[in-house]
Amino acid sequence: MFKKILALLSIALIITPSFAALKVLESSTDQSMVKIGENLYVPAGANVTSAVAIGGSVTVAGNVKEDVVAVGGDVYLLSPAAVSGNVVAVGGKIEKAPGVQVKGDITEIKFPAAMITKGLGWGIAIFSVLSFIAFLVLAAFLVALFTKPLGITSYYIEKLPGHALLWGFLGAILTVPLIILMVLSVIGIPFIPVFIIILASACVFGYIAASHIVGKKFLKWIRIYNQPMMFETIIGLLLLFIINFLPIFGWIVKLLFGLMGLGAVMATRFGTQNR
Numbered sequence: 695m696f697k698k699i700l701a702l703l704s705i706a707l708i709i710t711p712s713f714a715a716l717k718v719l720e721s722s723t724d725q726s727m728v729k730i731g732e733n734l735y736v737p738a739g740a741n742v743t744s745a746v747a748i749g750g751s752v753t754v755a756g757n758v759k760e761d762v763v764a765v766g767g768d769v770y771l772l773s774p775a776a777v778s779g780n781v782v783a784v785g786g787k788i789e790k791a792p793g794v795q796v797k798g799d800i801t802e803i804k805f806p807a808a809m810i811t812k813g814l815g816w817g818i819a820i821f822s823v824l825s826f827i828a829f830l831v832l833a834a835f836l837v838a839l840f841t842k843p844l845g846i847t848s849y850y851i852e853k854l855p856g857h858a859l860l861w862g863f864l865g866a867i868l869t870v871p872l873i874i875l876m877v878l879s880v881i882g883i884p885f886i887p888v889f890i891i892i893l894a895s896a897c898v899f900g901y902i903a904a905s906h907i908v909g910k911k912f913l914k915w916i917r918i919y920n921q922p923m924m925f926e927t928i929i930g931l932l933l934l935f936i937i938n939f940l941p942i943f944g945w946i947v948k949l950l951f952g953l954m955g956l957g958a959v960m961a962t963r964f965g966t967q968n969r
Contacts, residue, residue, distance in 0.1 A: 726917055730932070733767070738774065746916050748932055751786065760917065761798070766936050771796070785936065803940075826935050833902045833931060837924050840899075843965025845923065847903035848910075850958040859950065861957030862900070869893060899964060900955025905930035908951065 726744045727734055734747040740756035744763075751767035754775040761779040762769055768786040771777065771794040780798035781788055788802055837844060851858045876882030876889065906923060909930030913921055934951065938944045962968070 744916050844903050846965040847958045847962050848906040850962050851907050851954050858954040858957040861960045862953030896959040900959040904951040904955035
């Protein structure tokens with residue numbers, strides 16, 4: 695137990711100060727380049743499989759065999775760059791110099807950056823980031839302590855997403871009637887706080903499991919395989935946090951994954967039963 699606590703404290707110390715500059719995974723096996731929290735640069739003459747930046751921009755002057763992706767940043771294609779796959783910028787712009795060859799599609803998925811600073815206000819934006827960092831640390835603790843149950847829960851979402859969504863939808867709908875029944879029965883009133891704590895725990899547990907699937911699928915999409923569950927979960931949480939700023943689409947995506955997570959927790963009883 696002491697070793698687990700020590701490991702978890704180490705994880706917290708690493709993750710908390712490094713969220714804004716969370717470094718890197720550079721895979722030498724498939725020559726993919728991935729940067730998290732910083733910009734990525736593919737120099738002229740370099741040959742890489744894919745180039746991905748999360749929370750940063752991508753500048754390409756070399757050759758990319760597959761896709762170039764920037765989530766929360768811009769893509770700059772400088773001559774004599776050549777991209778055989780797609781070029782995607784989520785929440786940013788794409789600038790392509792004359793003579794640059796792109797065989798795939800060029801896609802910009804925009805959302806209003808001013809939404810963070812003007813619509814919500816600086817105070818709320820800062821609070822949102824700090825809350826996310828705290829949740830990131832909590833997720834790291836839970837993944838370290840409950841690796842197997844979270845793995846079972848995320849596996850259920852991966853294999854039976856429709857069932858997980860249905861269970862989550864039913865659970866969300868039945869929450870209010872159950873609380874009302876507890877209030878009306880009088881003797882059930884003392885159990886309401888317990889029920890709310892269990893429900894909140896299920897939502898958090900399920901959302902982390904769903905984030906693991908998001909991160910795992912994203913890494914698989916950019917040809918990076920067999921990463922630790924901790925890393926895959928953090929990537930998924932980062933992606934869902936960024937997607938949250940997309941108008942309408944963002945909160946719908948988070949809601950769907952939240953419901954799938956809740957449903958998977960219900961079906962597997964917090965990951966204690968394989969289904």
